[in-house]
Amino acid sequence: MPKKPTAPPQLPELIVSTPATLEECLTHLAGCPHIAFDTEFVGEDTYRPDLCLVQVATPERLYLIDPLTCGDLKPFWELVVDPQRVVIVHAGREEMRMCQFGIGRPPAHVFDLQIAAGLVGFTYPIGYASLVQELLGQRLHKGETLTDWRRRPLTSSQQQYAFDDVRFLIPIWKKLHEKLRRLTREDWASEEFAAFVRRSVSDDPAVEKWRKLKGIGGLDSRSLAVARELYHWRDQRAAQGNRPPRTVVRDDLLSDLARRPPGKLEELLSYRGITKTDAPHILEAIRRAKALPVGECPEPEGRENDPPHVLLLSSLLGVILSEWCARNKMASNLVATTTDLKRLVRARQPGGTPFGHSALKTGWRQRVVLPELEAFLDGKRSLIVESASSQHPLRVAPAETKPA
Structure with missing residues (x-):
């Protein structure tokens, strides 16, 4: 039978767009042991995503915090990382990262609804709209998914979408928390949430991101060393200029340089997509890779060949x-x-x-x-x-x- 819809919480909806309204918001949040939040950001044009909006829910109020106009958000992040406060998110990897960027550490006490749902029998990963429908019988309309959140003023439909993104987080949390309690899986959930936060804000040393470059399959150890060195140079260059790495040098070009590393500046500049500014640094990265002892070059990944x-x-x-x-x-x-x-x-x-x-x-x-x-x-x-x-x-x- 279809689930009988649960009436959505009718809460005051407040826009925080000035330092004064931010201070009022923070005063309210400071008294809340549980808060839920989500973020809207744009990451296509920068190395690190630009935070454009923070949506916050408490049992009594809903907030849209505008980081472009409200002033310093550090006091907000300090409330989020307070270990005495439960922070509720859904698939909150980017929220953890935004908090890390904002104050240098992630929240201490996180409850991720997507993970909790998987621990009590729902599909994993389950989307927010599906979870709202499954648990509360409400339908969400996701009409602003591709909106440009940098533009001001926000339209009424953008505001409604943003409020809805956090409107149901606390009601869902209450239901999932109770299910975990009945199944005696609260400790399991705590383990999962802690591991999720660690994965969100730190690179796994066991995962070498440069190996995901397309076109490096079949390269020998020395060529892989070149690919690795070029990848790390590009990442540093992108971070310095706050640019997406692909706009510094394309992936396919990195792979080709690793396969056929040029030794002279003229050879390198014959490639389309290499600037005169970057060319000397690219050559230096190639030389560093070629100078590595054989034992420090990465091994080619073996193919699985199980019997x-x-x-x-x-x-x-x-x-x-x-x-x-x-x-x-x-x-x-x-x-x-x-x-x-x-x-x-x-x-x-x-x-x-x-x-x-x-x-x-x-x-x-x-x-x-x-x-x-x-x-x-x-x-x-x-x-x-x-x-x-x-x-x-x-x-x-x-x-x-x-x-x-």
Whole structure:
């Protein structure tokens, strides 16, 4: 049956566009143990996105804070990072980053609705509009998604869109918080929120962003060293000029320079898209890469070439995980990735690689989920098709004792 719509909160809607109205807003927020917020920004033309609007919800009021006119936002960010305050967001990666940019650290106590929804059985990732409809029976109209939030004055439709973006955050938080409590998963959620904040504001040292450059597949170690050096030079150049990296030097051009590195200025300037200003710095980056000892050059990434039985067991674990998650009201792709499952199976092979870095090796996943998967690999559990026509067609059972 369709969910009976929950009446939207009828709250005062306030525009904060001057230092005086910002001070009034902050006075109210200082007394709120829970606040929700969202941001609107434009990031196409700059290295770091330009913050254009901050939307804030409390149980009593809705605010649109205009950072272009209201003055210094540092006092606002200080309230956001206060560990005594719960900060509610939906898919709030950019909100975490904006806070980091604004005051040098992220919020201390975050509740992300998208993650919480995955922990109680909703699809992950689920959009804000879908979550509003699923939990509150309300429909949102997302008509201003591609608007230019830098232009002033904001239109009435822009303002309505912006208020709606935070109007339902606290009502959804109350429902998801209660679901987590009933399922005794509040600690799991806290682990997930903390990990989410860390990922949002810091680069994972295990992830080498330069390897995502198109066209560097098949390069040897020395050419990869050139690609890496050029990528880092470009990123620094873009940050200094507050420009998107692609406008400094295109990705395909970086890849071509790594594949066929020029040694002279005239050769480099024959490429379209290289400026006379940047050319000497590019040549210097290439020379640095060529001067590296062989042991400091990056290794080419090996292609996965798992034997058929490893692929079979990994696929089986995927089914087992999906069954466990369906039975326990969890989004399986939030629990573990295909790579996590393959690593688990590989670690069981003779002379196999250690399990290594995997979400399954930490926190609640290691305590609760990993033993379930290992029980199947150890032959202690079996999966039975109970009813092909049922919404829950599979059943887990103890494995039958093998004959001697």
